[in-house]
């Protein structure tokens with residue numbers, strides 16, 4: 150596949166966003182004061198405790214739902230509805246592929262609603278199926294393929310929009326472990342080949358570190374950004390050596406710690422008893438829970454990044 154003309158597209162900027170569902174006694178404030186910026190060509194993974202609002206945030210980014218407060222901008226434009234530059238791949242291929250349509254038509258189908266002519270729809274479907282390693286299955290039906298292959302079809306359909314931004318919501322959650330590794334590597338190579346921006350929601354911390362240039366942790370009540378980790382593992386990643394790298398395991402430890410901290414205390418399973426405070430753990434000085442001295446410039450830097 151060729152690089153898109155609009156490689157990477159524009160920045161997505163989330164400013165002070167809140168999202169509340171329901172009204173009155175049913176009101177549920179899920180997200181509040183959440184700010185985030187994703188620049189063209191970045192691969193950003195979003196992790197957080199279950200129910201934190203990861204899918205809600207991704208749906209806001211896709212323009213499918215509107216935030217209750219704050220703004221989301223794509224470049225200079227306010228994002229208030231689905232945008233031609235932003236494609237979405239959902240988690241469950243079983244719910245998103247149409248069983249009565251051949252694979253090629255499943256990939257091409259959404260383009261019809263966008264006014265793309267038949268010949269161009271078919272060209273894109275063939276090209277995208279080729280890109281995900283399924284050049285030979287266009288005539289089959291989804292139910293004739295394995296789960297991993299069906300999820301590749303769902304990715305091909307996302308690519309067929311030729312959008313510079315791809316949002317992925319737990320895209321590999323329904324497949325076996327080996328297919329998951331293969332799909333992760335496929336996503337990395339598509340991103341490298343096409344130069345697209347990817348924002349991927351996942352429950353899997355290792356997956357987030359393996360894929361992302363950056364991992365954003367969301368959590369708290371209501372949810373906001375609680376950490377923003379740059380992943381310093383280069384672009385040449387490998388399922389065996391990258392995952393064994395001490396930088397990988399250090400990042401995973403930090404992420405797990407931050408996600409546990411972001412959970413409400415009642416939801417947390419204490420790993421071990423809280424240690425007694427050391428003599429120098431006095432307010433305004435000494436070392437905090439995360440190991441960074443309270444008056445360290447690094448703490449101020451982290452706080453700024455999260456803000």
Ligand SMILES: Nc1ncnc2c1ncn2[C@@H]1O[C@H](COP(=O)(O)OP(=O)(O)OP(=O)(O)O)[C@@H](O)[C@H]1O
Nearest residue numbers: 170171177179197198199200201202203204205206
């Ligand atoms: N349309 C809706 N109406 C009412 N509440 C909703 C709606 N969509 C999401 N919620 C609520 O918002 C909260 C966050 O849901 P969301 O699915 O975004 O979380 P998540 O972090 O993706 O969860 P998980 O990790 O378990 O998939 C949940 O309490 C959910 O019940």
